[in-house]
Amino acid sequence: MTMKKIFKWAGALLLLLGLFFGSGLADEIAPSPQGRAAAPGGQLTITLLDVGHGDAVLLQQGSKNAMIDVGDRFAWQTLQEHLKRRQVQRVEKVFITHHHSDHMGNILDFLPRYKVSRVFDNGGVNERLEKSVKLRQILDRGDYGYAKGGRLEAGRRVELGPGYYLEVFSPGSFLTASLSKKELKNINNTGLVMKLHYGDFTMLFTGDAEAPAEAALAQRLSPEELRCDVLKVAHHGSRNSSYYPFIAKVKPRYALISCGDFQKYHHPNQKTVGRLQHIGATVYNTREHGCLTVVTDGKNYQVRKER
Numbered sequence: 663m664t665m666k667k668i669f670k671w672a673g674a675l676l677l678l679l680g681l682f683f684g685s686g687l688a689d690e691i692a693p694s695p696q697g698r699a700a701a702p703g704g705q706l707t708i709t710l711l712d713v714g715h716g717d718a719v720l721l722q723q724g725s726k727n728a729m730i731d732v733g734d735r736f737a738w739q740t741l742q743e744h745l746k747r748r749q750v751q752r753v754e755k756v757f758i759t760h761h762h763s764d765h766m767g768n769i770l771d772f773l774p775r776y777k778v779s780r781v782f783d784n785g786g787v788n789e790r791l792e793k794s795v796k797l798r799q800i801l802d803r804g805d806y807g808y809a810k811g812g813r814l815e816a817g818r819r820v821e822l823g824p825g826y827y828l829e830v831f832s833p834g835s836f837l838t839a840s841l842s843k844k845e846l847k848n849i850n851n852t853g854l855v856m857k858l859h860y861g862d863f864t865m866l867f868t869g870d871a872e873a874p875a876e877a878a879l880a881q882r883l884s885p886e887e888l889r890c891d892v893l894k895v896a897h898h899g900s901r902n903s904s905y906y907p908f909i910a911k912v913k914p915r916y917a918l919i920s921c922g923d924f925q926k927y928h929h930p931n932q933k934t935v936g937r938l939q940h941i942g943a944t945v946y947n948t949r950e951h952g953c954l955t956v957v958t959d960g961k962n963y964q965v966r967k968e969r
């Protein structure tokens with residue numbers, strides 16, 4: 663092939679990629695491993711919304727919306743703006759990983775505002791947080807479909823659409839067996855850890871799990887079970903999380919961190935980012951890159967950053 667032909671082909675390829683993935687936001691395209699098939703439900707969009715310190719992840723497939731955590735109180739306006747920009751009027755299912763304010767501070771306003779039908783959590787409560795106590799009361803009386811299996815634990819699976827579900831890895835009795843009393847008292851360690859499946863695409867949501875919980879999961883699950891395309895990094899990229907062999911087994915291509923004010927929280931920790939890069943992951947965080955979006959058809963996927 664002559665150089666001229668090579669340039670012509672490369673130009674055509676770039677144009678095609680540009681058309682397919684839109685302009686401006688396009689970042690890198692992860693090639694699909696052989697044998698993967700697209701999911702029947704079309705496109706799934708997963709966005710780590712930039713809500714400062716905290717977690718708020720939006721899952722959108724067709725007209726169906728779900729959230730994993732809903733951010734802290736100070737970010738209520740920001741969260742509503744993010745959802746408005748994405749034409750979200752209703753969120754059918756909400757998953758609360760654990761009852762810390764930076765994950766569920768907005769929940770009592772969120773439930774009526776977005777006409778939520780189902781709420782899922784780990785059944786825990788944070789006695790020091792009024793909102794948590796209130797949410798516990800609401801859920802324990804069976805509201806928001808909680809009586810029909812809202813309390814999640816390892817082994818459960820929540821269907822979100824065709825070929826689209828969350829597989830619950832934690833909490834479970836295996837934690838009680840491997841963690842100390844002090845480690846179990848830290849509610850970061852007993853939060854929901856869930857693997858999202860969409861066709862062949864997978865993403866792991868770790869909440870704020872710290873090293874002891876990660877170690878227990880790495881021991882309990884096989885590399886095939888833990889392996890994921892994308893990882894929502896645990897605990898805002900803190901120095902207490904993302905240790906080997908857990909991350910080595912997950913082996914994500916992308917590691918996405920939701921974090922805010924560096925002066926206050928020192929997230930993400932540079933050594934933690936280094937460990938994630940060492941296992942081959944491209945690491946982005948919401949403070950530097952704004953909202954982080956994963957778009958997938960269940961076969962191929964693409965990660966976009968806002969800036």
Ligand SMILES: [Zn+2]
Pocket residue numbers: 716717762764765870897898
């Ligand atoms: Zn947190």
